Amino acid sequence: MMPAAFRLALFVFVLxxxxxxxxxxxxxxxxxxIELTADHDSRYRQGHTASPSIEVFAGESLILRITAVRAKExxxxxxxxxxxxxxxxxxxVAGWSFFLRPGVQELTVTAxxxxxxxxxxCTVICSDAHEGMGFTLVVRDPNxxxxxxx
Numbered sequence: 001m002m003p004a005a006f007r008l009a010l011f012v013f014v015l016x017x018x019x020x021x022x023x024x025x026x027x028x029x030x031x032x033x034i035e036l037t038a039d040h041d042s043r044y045r046q047g048h049t050a051s052p053s054i055e056v057f058a059g060e061s062l063i064l065r066i067t068a069v070r071a072k073e074x075x076x077x078x079x080x081x082x083x084x085x086x087x088x089x090x091x092x093v094a095g096w097s098f099f100l101r102p103g104v105q106e107l108t109v110t111a112x113x114x115x116x117x118x119x120x121x122c123t124v125i126c127s128d129a130h131e132g133m134g135f136t137l138v139v140r141d142p143n144x145x146x147x148x149x150x
Contacts, residue, residue: 031061031108038068038081038100042129044120052135056111057142064107068100071126075099082123083107085137088116099124115141 034054037045046052056062070080078101085096093112098105112118122133 029061031063032056033063033065036064036066036135038066038083038122038133040069040071042071042081042122042127042133044122044133044135046135051132053138054135055138055140058111058113058115058139059142060111062109062111064109065104066100066107067104068102070102071130072128073124073126073130075124079124081126081133084121084123085112086119086121087112087114088118093118096120097123111137112139115139115144 034056035046036052039045039050043050044052046054064083066083068081074080077099079099080102081100083096083098083100085093087093095109098107116139118137118139120135120137122130124130126133
């Protein structure tokens with residue numbers, strides 16, 4: 001059995017280590033919020049920009065805050081727009097497929113791990129202009145400087 005003084009010293013050491021250890025010195029990075037509108041004219045908008053190009057870092061945590069506005073058509077399940085992210089070969093990116101109902105939705109996603117250009121498309125036939133509804137997601141390698149991306 002350990003002497004009481006040793007147990008007390010060990011207890012104090014553990015408390016100090018817990019209070020000042022590495023878990024306290026590295027703050028967690030909050031996901032970046034990207035605001036979009038899935039608009040009534042069958043366009044994704046960021047602010048006033050239709051079909052925007054959005055830059056993110058590979059593996060970055062994101063929250064897509066999308067305000068969906070009804071266009072001319074509504075799917076049977078009540079969704080007014082959809083969102084799927086496609087790679088250069090038109091393959092769907094896992095975790096990036098959503099149906100949007102009217103109003104604001106917050107979708108938590110992780111940017112693809114591979115740098116490149118991805119296309120986000122609407123997956124609900126929302127109007128005659130549906131085919132033009134999308135945006136570009138440009139994924140940057142966080143280990144490469146901005147000037148090297150050019």
